[in-house]
Amino acid sequence: MLKFTEEHEWLKIEGDVATVGITRHAADQLGDLVFVELPEEGASFEKGASAATVESVKAASDVYCPLDGEIVGINPAIVEDPALVNSDPEGDGWFFKLKLADPSAANALLDEAAYKELIA
Amino acid sequence: MDDHASLKQTPLAALHRALGARMVPFAGYEMPVQYPAGVLKEHLHTRAAAGLFDVSHMGQIRILPASGKVEDAAAALETLVPADILGLGVGRQRYALFTNAAGGILDDLMVVNRGDHLFLVVNAANKHADFAHLQAALSESCSVEMLEDRALIALQGPRAEAVLAELWADVTAMRFMDVAEAALHDIDCLISRSGYTGEDGFEISVPAASAEDLARRLLEHPDVLPIGLGARDSLRLEAGLCLHGNDIDPTTNPVEAALTWAIGKARKPAGARAGGFPGADVVFAALEAGPKRLRVGLAPEGKAPVRAGVTLFASEDGQEPVGSVSSGGFGPSAERPVAMGYVDSAHAKPGTALFAELRGKRLPVAVAALPFVAPTFKR
Structure with a gap:
């Protein structure tokens, strides 16, 4: 399941773990990144x-946690x-994996169509 | 004020849009912060080849002496700046500072001796205040004109000379800080060999109506890319050049700003025309006793950029700040974070270990010699 936030994060949710990153739109708006600081597992x-x-x-700029949860993986690359x-x-530019405290809370996030409408 | 509808446009605004620039409000103008290449590539291209910058938002001012003698304009301007203006040769340019009664820096500027008058380039954000300041102080002996009908284009980088030489062969005879009139494709321009990047390069004052034509011709050259304000800032930061409002302002004097070199020898305490500029007593006291704080380069040891406003400490757990960052970011050519700031004089020696407080952590930074990249001016 692919979900998005209004703060331009994406979540790829498999079971109760979400892989989180920032959207193409956010990356383009930020421009060339020179530094990333990730949370601790x-x-x-x-x-x-x-x-x-x-x-x-x-x-x-801050990258916000899209839902309540615990960091269970980060992308050192x-x-x-x-x-x-x-x-x-x-894709390869993902940020962290988040074990969701309440997986059903993801239903309230934007789907791809709603996110595309947001940035249109 | 930053409502886009109220923003002024430079004569190159349509060209910026055609080139795909991202436009932002800056000093009351809508300006290109970057083009599709992006800040990193624009920065590196300027250091490797040549970059074209629209700096038309800056103020271009003429000071015309009523007597017709440029010496009279020079003597009048010396009442406002500590630079040696009377000693400035015809066709030469010099860096200067407008000081206030407390010795603080109202603005920094370039002054050119044009033979029968002086030509000044001042910062966009201060240009109306500078103009009023000049009019108030100089109107008895000079008329002061803001040139509203001229654009200013900077061409910077190691290929700038070769690019410009295709339009005007004599450009190769110019040295750093020379200023000459030339016709570029029949457009009457005033060209100075100077800039704000640490690279060899030129600033070209051009009639507004011809500015887009000239810019397009320069951009036709394969070595030239348009460069936005984003890379302009990272280039000047690596070059250790001050941004007024960040690194110098009305509360910083020239001595603590490490700009003592901008005080002419003739204007110093033992000079032929000692003092005579606003705040000379404060500036001379700082020269005599040494400044309490000093502008220095700062090299963060990690990868995190340390930006303006960040507080500096002498130790990892010290409570008393010893300074703060005035400009900082990532240096694409330095390939590391670079910054500058003010620190108490006791901590200003290059190599001194300090700590920057960033997001609740103390990160090590070292006081570093400026600039971070060696300039390539043609002396």
């Missing part, structure tokens, strides 16, 4: 809390090479 976040930081040449987020934001 095992950390828990509430929906809307800042879970990661990205920096372009010009500015720093984007820390090593932040440009990966620009080149493949919805």
Whole structure:
């Protein structure tokens, strides 16, 4: 199941674990990323809390936790090479895996059509 | 104020849109922050080949002496700036600072001796205040004109000379800070060999009506890419050049800003025309006793950029701040984060280990010599 937030994150949900990243639209708007800071595995976040930081040449931006949950995996490749987020934001440029406290809460997020409408 | 409808346009606004620029409000103008290439590529291209910048938002001002003698305009301007203007040769340009009564920096600017008058380029955000300041102080001996009908185009980078030489062969005879009139494709331009990137390059004052024509001709060259304000900022930061409003402002004096070199020898305490500019007593006291704080380069040790406003500490757990960052970001050519800021003089020596407080963490940064990249000016 693929879901989106109004803060331009995407979630690919398999069982009770969501792989989270930022959308192509967000990556394009941010421009060339030069720094990514990821949360630590095992950390828990509430929906809307800042879970990661990205920096372009010009500015720093927060990546918010899209739902309540615990970090069960991170993508060190984007820390090593932040440009990966620009080149493949919805694939190899993923940020973290989140074990959802309440998987049913994902139903309230945007589906792909609703997200496309948001950024249109 | 930042409502796009109220923003002014430069003569190149239509060209920026045609080139796919992302436009942002800046100093009351709608300006290109980046083009489709993006800030990183634009920055690196400028250092490798040549970049074209629209800096038409900056103020271009003429000071015309009533006597017709440029010395009279120079002497009048010296009452506002600590630079040696009387010693500036015809066809030469010099960096200067408008100071206030407290020795603070109202703006930084370029001054050109045009033989029978002075030509100034001032920052966009301050240009109306600068103009009023000049009029108030100089109107007895000079007339002061804001040139509203001219654009300003910068061509910067190691290929800038070769590109411009295709339009005007004599450009190769110009040295850093020379200024000359030339016809580029029959367009009367005023060209200075200077810039804001740390690279060799030129700034070209051109009639507004011909600006797009000239810009398009320069962009036709395969070595030239259009460059936005984003890369302009990272280029000047790596070059250790101040941005007024960030690194210098009315609360910083030239000595603590590490701009003592912008005080002419003749204007210093032992000089032939010592003082005579606003706040000279404060500036001279700082020269004599040494500044309490100093603008320095800052090299974060990690990969995280450290930006303007971040507080600096002498140790990982120290409570008392020893300074703060005035400009910072990622340096694409330095391939690392770069910054500058003000630190207490006791901590200003290059190599001094400091800590920047960022998102609740103390990150190590080292005081570093400026600039981060060696300039390539043609002296």
